[in-house]
Amino acid sequence: MTPSVADLRALWPELIVAGAALVIMVWGTFMVQDRQSPLRWATTLALIAALSETLALGADARALFGGMYSRDAAALVLQTIALGGAVMAVWLSGDYVERTRLEAGEFYALVLVAALGTMVMAAGSDLIMIFLGLETLSIPLYVLAAYARDDLRSQEAGMKYFLLGAFSSVFFLYGIALIYGVTGSTSLVRLGAVAASDSIMLRIGIGLLLIGLAFKAAVVPFHAWAPDVYEGAPLPVTAYMSVIAKVGAFAALLRVFPGTLGAQTAQWAGALALLSILTMVLGNFAALLQTNLKRLLAYSSIAHTGFMMIGVAAGTRQGAWGVAFYLFAYTFMTLGAFAVLLMLERRGEEADQITDLTGLASRSPSLAAAMAVCMVSLAGLPPTAGFIAKFYVFAAALDAGQTALAVLGVLASVVSAYFYLRVAYTMFTGEPQGDVSFAGGRWVAAALAVAVIGVLALGVFPAPVTAFVQQLGQALR
Amino acid sequence: MSVPIPYYLALSALLFTMGVVGVLVRRNALVIFMSIELMLNSVNLTFVAFARQFGTVEGQVTVFFVMVIAAVEVVVGLSIIIAIFRTRDTMDIDDVDLLRG
DSSP states (O other): OOOOHHHHHTTHHHHHHHHHHHHHHHHHHTSOTTOOHHHHHHHHHHHHHHHHHHHHHOSOOEEEGGGTEEESHHHHHHHHHHHHHHHHHHHHHHHHHHHTTOOHHHHHHHHHHHHHHHHHHHHBOBHHHHHHHHHHHHHHHHHHHTOSTTOHHHHHHHHHHHHHHHHHHHHHHHHHHHHHHHHSSOBHHHHHHHTTSOOHHHHHHHHHHHHHHHHHHTOTTSOTHHHHHHHHSOHHHHHHHHHHHHHHHHHHHHIIIIIISGGGHHHHHHHHHHHHHHHHHHHHHHHHTOOBHHHHHHHHHHHHHHHHHHHHHHOSHHHHHHHHHHHHHHHHHHHHHHHHHHTEEETTEEOOBGGGGTTHHHHOHHHHHHHHHHHHHHHTOTTSHHHHHHHHHHHHHHHTTOHHHHHHHHHHHHHHHHHHHHHHHHHHSSOOOTTEEEOOOHHHHHHHHHHHHHHHHHHHOOHHHHHHHHHHHHHOO | OOOOHHHHHHHHHHHHHHHHHHHHHOOBHHHHHHHHHHHHHHHHHHHHHHHHHHTOSHHHHHHHHHHHHHHHHHHHHHHHHHHHHHHHSOOBTTTOOSOOO
């Protein structure tokens, strides 16, 4: 079957990103070190072009390529988050990449390919398509984690991420194989049609899919890689993967669980709720003990995965768009926190200890204020995006009758307030560290400004974004 | 007389389990990687066996996708492992332990 021109036209955003990745990778090899800023512009323009094309294609549901791919509201919302996060990540990376003399062309190409993977996961309506998206997302991230290849910690992060990531992908794939064995097809539509049968093989298959995605999203007990990889990877890579991998994994979780198996909520909601509780508890309590900020943000990202899982476990439309809103908020607040770290350095190295922030407020009040906003949002306090996002997923859990889940979520947020606000407290007390200096640049500052404005805008005027993500609820089921 | 499909499924499940055990108990990064490849190929066997059972081509096509992905993983994985071996002269994952806490 030849794909029709109309199908290809609906694939424009993906084609732009893929094409730009190839061009930028080749172009980068002709660039002189220290004069690589055109690559940053080109990457940004390509991502913005893809983003506007995604928005222009709209939310009308269309099945493409014989039902392998769907351009619908879920794809619209999730691809928007992925591309927006990727634009900010590129802005965050630029100065760091030039400062540390990493290969810029390949770096941006890998960033684009990972974004492409998430876009495919967001729009795939066939398990094979989702698997290809998962690998297109993961493989560039393995390379990026090991990108500072002379740095022992970066190498180690790359190897750990690679071995555990590849291991988990195979579980996902075996799940697809077993589902194929029951349904005779890898299509999600077909899976939804036969989901009511109580075949053991089907259950095992779906469980294996869940394990594979839980690894990618860093859900406890499949989170062991996250703290090490986050700590070891170069700082902008940590920022990027904390966002893009999460968007991809939750896109697939939403498509498979509330999207396809929506009629069987009772069978899987309990398991997802249990994972959610474990993730929230372990993520938040382990974060209490951290002294390294990258590691703290790693446990923070695990904890937020737990909060997002509440929305998936609710199994309703409200839960699904709550997750999408949460992903929006998470993108802004996490990238904002990483932007602050990227604007500091300790004797030419990453300033990644909490003590490096001591007395920051007296040296740069605006930077400290920006970090404080992000921390308040991560803790889930008003008037920030984090509060509204938590409110939506907790409300979804309550409406779905999962009261215990919502209550535990609130308690976990209370615990989380302690370590986030401790970081904020550190900045406003004590003497500044002599060996910590400012390293930022205009691009990082721009990303930080966007992140902080995003966090506050979503917190004070959530209505437009809420209306936007609610379309996703209509697309699933 | 052909071998019945369930035999293939049992074999692939056995290979998959061997792969999982290999990943969990072995300490050499290369051997772990080989175990992952074993798991991937056991999944391929499952796909082909089911494709044969249903008489559809979908499972066989999937195998090609999986083979390409396995090849890409080899490229990325081996280069990371080689980079580590060059700087540390070890492939034992217990010796690669700077990151912890």
